[in-house]
Amino acid sequence: MPVLNSMHMDKSAKDPAKIQTMFSTIAPRYDLLNRVLSLGIDGYWRKFAVSQLPKVGNARFLDVATGTCDVALEIMKRFPPDAKVVGVDFSEGMLELGKEKVRKAGYQNRIDIRFADVTSLPFEDNTFDASIIAFGIRNVQDYRKGISEMGRVVKRGGKVVVLEFTSIQNRFFRAPYRFYITKVLPYIGELISGKKGAYKYLPSSMIEFPGPEEFKKVIQAAGLHDVRYWKLTFGIAAVHVGTK
């Protein structure tokens, strides 16, 4: 499979400092590129992930790798006014845009945005009703530690929700999809963002991330139980949910 081999990712590509710089560089065009490259489907994927959060009163959620805050804002739409979110990310560039969106939407009293690394969350054990991460964990070098941190900070009985791209298994859709993500997507990404490289990293990070069954085991190994997952849009993305 030449496409796969040629997309093999150098381990240093996930060096946290490189990831941080890459996201800050593409931040100004990040939302636009998401809509264009996913043909607008990314909104549906986030909605599905948010719908897995527990419906509790006075809910406290942690949106990990919040980026430009699309998940935190989706939570605002779906939960009553007593629900609050803390959003964390380690890219200043992404957080600046996220803060601006939250302010414009008038949610600055319900969404608290902070700088933090997924692998070392600055919260006490058992703080949140759930933690959620959308398209973030793939970029974390030590993703096992990231999942374990997301589990540590949720209360007993709370949920960990992970939305991520996954290796597509549908055999008819697989070849055109691989062509799209390895050939078309980097080209459009570069054209719109004006940045070389960032959208070359995206397909390799998508292809090399564990499949849904394997990732389920990662979540179980972090001490979460009743782990379930749903494949979305022919298995392009998957949502995993585990319970503490």
Ligand SMILES: C[S@@+](CC[C@H](N)C(=O)[O-])C[C@H]1O[C@@H](n2cnc3c(N)ncnc32)[C@H](O)[C@@H]1O
């Ligand atoms: C593809 S964006 C996803 C943003 C947002 N969750 C969304 O749904 O659009 C990935 C985000 O993960 C963040 N990220 C990657 N590794 C991280 C880490 N170790 N700690 C905190 N944030 C991280 C990046 O800065 C970036 O904002």
